[in-house]
Amino acid sequence: MPPLTVYWALVRAGFRRYSTYRQATVAGATTNVMFGFLRTYGMFAAAAAAGGVLAGYDRPRLATFVWVSQGMLATINIWGPPEYAERVRTGDAVTDLLRPVHPVWQLLAVDLGRAGFALLTRFVAPVVVGALAFGLYAPARWSTYPAFALSLVLALLVTFGCRHALFCSVHWLLDVRGPMTAWVLFSTLLSGMVFPLWILPEPLPALVVYGMPFASMVQAPMDVLVERGDPLRLLLTQAAWAAVALPAAVLIQRRGERKMVIQGG
Amino acid sequence: MSAVIETRGLRKEFVVRKRAGRFRRTRHAIAAVDGVDLRVEAGEMLGYIGPNGAGKSTTLKMLTGVLHPSGGDVRVCGFEPVPQRVRLARGIGVVFGQRSQLWWDLPLRESFDLLRHIYRVPPSEHAARLARCRSMLELDPFLDTPVRQLSLGQRMRGEITAALLHGPAVLFLDEPTIGLDVVSKQSVRAFLAEVGARGDTTVVLTTHDLADIQRLCERLVVIDHGRVVHDGTLAALHARYGSRRRVVADLDAPLDRPVAVPGADLESTEGGGARLTYALDQPPGALIAALAQTGVLRDVKIEEPDIEEVVARLYKDR
Known part of the structure; x- marks a missing residue:
């Protein structure tokens, strides 16, 4: 196992790598802000129709839910391009295998660096705009802040693990577009990115929030932040999904490597 | 080792x-x-x-x-x-x-x-x-x-x-x-x-x-x-793979009949017969001597076998 300094260097490289695309960062943050307004007014309309509170979320909580989840979108990279799958398809993944670091941990470290840069830019921009335009919910308990930070890291790990496992399907399929379409569909509807999952009819909310990994990517961190539900249960659910997703990614990677045919000789 | x-x-x-x-x-x-x-x-x-x-x-x-x-x-x-x-x-x-x-x-x-x-x-x-x-x-x-x-x-x-x-x-x-x-x-x-x-x-x-x-x-x-x-x-x-040396001979005038030496095959003729290229299976001395005897030999060049040619022949014989 390489020492932490190796991973730290990869984290820094990931940060540096993404920090070179400044115009793309501005464009992405602008898009997040635009959709933030759309989602907020939609949520407020739904809350008004429900008598002011929607599934336990009042207006400040809904605004927080929308704007912080808009910031999380790029931070956890839930809909980012399937870079690893593309590297396998073109054959460039061969270089990932030739380094003295396990490819999954190598990619995770780089992804953490990318997330660090996204946190400072793509996360902060929508949250600031949301706070200025609508006012956000201020947590009542101080412990909510570290709990949210932990929840965000766990969301990142779950998302990375699930996405990498999905990308590894390219070893068998040679093209990941089909699985990616399914991913976008499920992660959009079942993560809480479009609406809080608790508005679904019973018994779907508990099933989706605890029984599927998608809610651990967005819904759980949002509920921790707006202090809806038991934060410990949410964090444990996320940790459990991270403990499933990451080993699954490693296992599927290993199986995929046995199938690997480096394209183009 | x-x-x-x-x-x-x-x-x-x-x-x-x-x-x-x-x-x-x-x-x-x-x-x-x-x-x-x-x-x-x-x-x-x-x-x-x-x-x-x-x-x-x-x-x-x-x-x-x-x-x-x-x-x-x-x-x-x-x-x-x-x-x-x-x-x-x-x-x-x-x-x-x-x-x-x-x-x-x-x-x-x-x-x-x-x-x-x-x-x-x-x-x-x-x-x-x-x-x-x-x-x-x-x-x-x-x-x-x-x-x-x-x-x-x-x-x-x-x-x-x-x-x-x-x-x-x-x-x-x-x-x-x-x-x-x-x-x-x-x-x-x-x-x-x-x-x-x-x-x-x-x-x-x-x-x-x-x-x-x-x-x-x-x-x-x-x-x-x-x-x-x-x-x-x-x-x-x-x-x-029997790589062959080549002898390229430049002549002052074309020959009526090309020089024939055992083990040397005339490969090409250029310039209306003023340049002859032979491929050799043996040392070039006999061929060069024969060319010199014609009285019209101006220049002669010996080319070592080319790896590209050997490998091309190797690949073609697959």
Whole structure:
């Protein structure tokens, strides 16, 4: 196992790598802000129709839910391009295998660096705009802040693990577009990115929030932040999904490597 | 001498499915590498060549632990490449001419610094190796340029540096000069020749550019249809495949009848008979003497056998 300094260097490289695309960062943050307004007014309309509170979320909580989840979108990279799958398809993944670091941990470290840069830019921009335009919910308990930070890291790990496992399907399929379409569909509807999952009819909310990994990517961190539900249960659910997703990614990677045919000789 | 690379009966099969009806598919196993035995000693420079699809790159990928062999034994630097790939990675450097191990978005200097951390190279060793590469490969003008903005020649010099910064015992080069201009090729070849001359790095070079082999490798392994068809020196390859010298004679006036000497075949006539080219199976003395006796011989040139021609003949005879 390489020492932490190796991973730290990869984290820094990931940060540096993404920090070179400044115009793309501005464009992405602008898009997040635009959709933030759309989602907020939609949520407020739904809350008004429900008598002011929607599934336990009042207006400040809904605004927080929308704007912080808009910031999380790029931070956890839930809909980012399937870079690893593309590297396998073109054959460039061969270089990932030739380094003295396990490819999954190598990619995770780089992804953490990318997330660090996204946190400072793509996360902060929508949250600031949301706070200025609508006012956000201020947590009542101080412990909510570290709990949210932990929840965000766990969301990142779950998302990375699930996405990498999905990308590894390219070893068998040679093209990941089909699985990616399914991913976008499920992660959009079942993560809480479009609406809080608790508005679904019973018994779907508990099933989706605890029984599927998608809610651990967005819904759980949002509920921790707006202090809806038991934060410990949410964090444990996320940790459990991270403990499933990451080993699954490693296992599927290993199986995929046995199938690997480096394209183009 | 100790072997740093040793394979016995190394095989790699790929399964190909073919249509055998409207719904049926049949599976065919195709051997890309079919029982390769290889022993490479420390410090050797080995040329590993073959036609497209012969199994060169597949062999290299099995030696570096990227591909699982279908059969046979393989050890590189004392490791089994696939199960011990991460440990092996410390002892080898790899350049794939059509792939990049550099970080596309970062300047070359930052890629090198990152590799220092990944391979856990002491700063002083890293600095010494980088200084040598900077000087020999003339990296300084583009050291702070993002890799995505480098020309192919600049990137390849960066790739070779990246492969050597951790001081590997074995350097695998898969078509390192592909697509490079003449100057860049010369620069890369000169550097690799210096690496080979130091004797502390074993080099395995796969290429279609036979000038690379002529310039760099004493030993040549030719692979075809996944099997080794030649393992020896270049001279041995010429001897084995009957490479022929040529004599090119320039005459003041065309001859009525071409000179005929046993073992010398008239290959071509140019300039209305003023230039004759003979291919020889034996020393050229008798032919030159016969040409001199014609009284119109102005100039004569002896051409050594060409490796391109030998290898082309070898590939055609498949």
